[in-house]
Each structure stands twice: as structure tokens, then as C-alpha cells.
Amino acid sequence: MSADATNGPPPGARPDWTIDQAWDRYTDAEHQVWITLYERQTALLPGRAADPFLKGLDALDLHRAGIPDFARINEELKRLTGWTVVAVPGLVPDDVFFDHLANRRFPAGQFIRKPEELDYLQEPDVFHDVFGHVPMLTDPVFADYMQAYGEGGRRALGMGHLANLARLYWYTVEFGLLESAEGLRIYGAGIVSSRAESIFALDDPSPNRLGFDLERVMRTPYRIDDFQQVYFVIPSLRSLLDVTVSTDFAPLYQRLETARDIPIASTEPTDRVFTHGTQAYALAGGRTQAA
Ligand code: PHE
Ligand code: FE
Numbered sequence: 442m443s444a445d446a447t448n449g450p451p452p453g454a455r456p457d458w459t460i461d462q463a464w465d466r467y468t469d470a471e472h473q474v475w476i477t478l479y480e481r482q483t484a485l486l487p488g489r490a491a492d493p494f495l496k497g498l499d500a501l502d503l504h505r506a507g508i509p510d511f512a513r514i515n516e517e518l519k520r521l522t523g524w525t526v527v528a529v530p531g532l533v534p535d536d537v538f539f540d541h542l543a544n545r546r547f548p549a550g551q552f553i554r555k556p557e558e559l560d561y562l563q564e565p566d567v568f569h570d571v572f573g574h575v576p577m578l579t580d581p582v583f584a585d586y587m588q589a590y591g592e593g594g595r596r597a598l599g600m601g602h603l604a605n606l607a608r609l610y611w612y613t614v615e616f617g618l619l620e621s622a623e624g625l626r627i628y629g630a631g632i633v634s635s636r637a638e639s640i641f642a643l644d645d646p647s648p649n650r651l652g653f654d655l656e657r658v659m660r661t662p663y664r665i666d667d668f669q670q671v672y673f674v675i676p677s678l679r680s681l682l683d684v685t686v687s688t689d690f691a692p693l694y695q696r697l698e699t700a701r702d703i704p705i706a707s708t709e710p711t712d713r714v715f716t717h718g719t720q721a722y723a724l725a726g727g728r729t730q731a732a
Contacts, residue, residue, distance in 0.1 A: 444532040451530055458537050462528040462551055464510040471553050472507030478559060478568050478634075479505060485639050491619040491626035493583060493678065494633060497576030508553060508567055514575065522584035526575055531564050536598060542591025547578060560636065561728075573630030574614070582678040583628075587614070589686050602694040605659040612658045613681060618642065618650065618674045625650065625674060625715065641668050647722035648672055649706065652713030655684055656693060660703045667727040670706045674715055 450458045483504075486495065501517055503509050515525045527541065528551040541548045549570035554562045562569075577583045590610065597606040615631040625643055627633055632642045642648070649671040651657075658673055675681045703709060706720050 443535045443538070454530055457541070458529050458533045458548070459527045460530055460551060462511045464508070464512075467508050467553070470556070474553050474556055474559070475508045475568060476505055479503070479572065481636050482572065482634065482639070485636065486633065489627055489639055489643055490633055491621065491628040493580040494576045494628050497579035500579050501576060503572060503576070509571060511549070514571070518575065518578060521579045522581055524578045524584055526571065535594065535603060539591045539594035539598065542587055543595065544591070545584070545588055547574060547587070549575070569630065569634045573634030577628060577630070580678060582682050586678065586682045586685065589682070590614070593685070593690060597690065597694070600691065600694055602697070605694060605697050606690070608659050608661060608663060609655070609685070611663045612653075612661070612673045613675070616642070616663075616669050616672055618672045619678070620674050620676050638668055641722075642672055645722060646716070646719050648716070648720075649708055649714070649718040650674055650716035651708065652715070653681070654711075655688060656696075657703065657709070657712070659693065659697060660700055662702055662705050664705070668722060670718070670720060670723050
């Protein structure tokens with residue numbers, strides 16, 4: 442989420458770190474990467490992705506023609522929830538990121554991954570950001586959550602507690618699961634944009650799947666380099682919005698200063714356990730082992 446802010450925006454970027462998407466300049470090969478990824482994911486996602494995600498994907502018509510033109514997406518997105526997508530060169534500083542979110546702008550990487558890195562990359566590209574994040578922004582409740590998160594982010598920065606708040610983002614916006622009448626569904630952008638994790642997150646016996654609890658989540662570290670060892674399940678988007686907006690995080694941050702972190706793979710007596718994971722994948726060495 443974060444880039445070094447000390448030198449300001451890179452050459453060619455505006456003071457708010459945005460750039461032109463320059464959609465006309467994508468090559469056919471770049472569009473083809475989008476198409477390949479799009480087809481892989483949409484084949485997997487019915488029955489796995491949460492309804493609001495699938496509805497959003499449909500509404501925005503992000504389909505097979507290649508990398509979408511942000512100007513075109515924005516017409517529909519703006520109409521639906523007042524959000525827009527803006528292009529950035531890559532990761533942006535935290536304060537810049539929060540400022541965009543608080544103003545209902547989602548900063549999306551302009552570049553697309555190379556054909557030889559379809560499955561894993563370090564920095565979010567246009568596929569992760571647009572395919573992964575933007576469909577959920579068509580949902581009015583999630584749209585409000587993301588704006589509130591931006592406002593909460595500015596507050597957390599001021600109080601020096603960004604690390605705790607970042608865990609909330611990680612375990613909801615990036616890697617969240619949603620309960621539905623038909624079973625667990627994925628809505629986190631890091632999952633829905635990854636072929637392997639959209640299967641692992643729901644089907645693999647390795648990770649824990651636990652009921653979402655705000656303070657519990659903020660005490661749980663996360664993996665940035667591999668599949669998660671724990672996923673948190675929300676009963677509804679509304680409940681996520683309600684609990685985060687109605688809770689004043691200041692006393693929470695205060696408590697967290699002395700509370701211990703919860704080990705990443707543990708289940709606590711107070712957890713609602715959907716899956717008690719074997720942790721077999723992580724114990725075998727995870728990605729390094731599988732490579
Ligand atoms: N209520 C939070 C606070 O007091 C702000 C927030 C809302 C944070 C929604 C995240 C998501 O800081
Ligand atoms: Fe992301």
C-alpha cells in the first residue's frame with residue numbers, strides 16, 4: 442500500500458501522485474495479458490466469489506476486450522456509487538492513498554504484469570487493482586466502507602497506529618471471506634485476482650477460517666509473500682460497515698499498545714471457528730517449497 446513519500450511523486454506524476462492512464466498506449470501484448478487473466482478468473486469465480494463482486498464485474502463490463510479504459514469504467518462507477526478510478530505509477534504513500542479513498546477515488550496501478558509473471562507479482566498492477574478491487578466499489582455499502590477506511594487511515598496515521606489499521610484492510614479488503622446461504626464466498630481483491638488463492642482460500646484444509654472480530658483482526662499479523670494462514674469471515678458487508686464506523690478506534694489503539702499479537706496460525710477460545718486449519722501448506726514451507 443505504501444511508497445516512500447520523502448521524494449514526492451515521481452517525474453511526470455501530479456502532486457496527488459496520479460498520472461494519465463494513457464490507454465491508447467497499451468500494446469496488443471499487454472491487452473492480451475488482461476484477457477488471459479480475465480478468462481482464467483471468470484472461469485473460476487462463479488460459486489466462489491461473493492454476489493456483490495460478481496454483480497459489480499457484470500455492471501462494469503470489464504470483459505474480454507482487454508485492459509479497460511478508466512474513463513469508460515468511471516461513467517458507470519460514478520453513477521452507481523460516486524467512486525472513480527485514478528491511475529498511479531505504482532504504490533503511493535499512505536497519506537496520499539487515504540486521501541484518495543476518503544474522496545472516493547481508488548488509485549489503480551497503470552501498468553500490467555509481464556506474461557511470465559501471471560501468477561505472482563510484488564506490486565499491484567492494473568489487473569489486481571481494477572479486476573480485484575473495483576467491482577466491490579459498485580456496492581453501496583462496501584463503497585461507504587472504503588471511504589470510511591480512508592478517513593480512519595488519516596486518523597490512524599496521526600495517532601501512530603497505522604500497523605493495526607493495515608491489518609483490518611488486509612483481512613477484509615484484500616483477503617476477506619463473506620458468509621452466504623450457500624457457504625463461504627470470497628470478496629477480498631487479493632484472492633479474487635489470484636488463480637491459486639481463489640481455490641486455496643475456500644477449499645484447502647490448511648488455513649484457519651474464523652469469524653471476523655475487529656479487535657482480534659487488529660491483533661493478527663499477516664503474510665505478504667504467500668497464501669494466508671488465516672482468513673476472517675464477515676456475516677455481511679453491512680455488519681462490517683456498522684462495526685467499523687460505530688467503533689471509536691482511539692481507545693482500541695490504546696489497548697493494542699500493550700496487548701500481545703495473536704500468533705498467525707492460532708485459534709483462540711473466543712473465535713468462531715469455520716475451519717480449524719491443518720496449516721499443512723505453511724508447515725511444508727509454503728511457496729518456497731512448492732516452487
Ligand atoms: N471508526 C474508525 C475510527 O474511529 C474509522 C474507520 C471506519 C476505520 C471504517 C476503518 C473503517 O478511527
Ligand atoms: Fe490490493
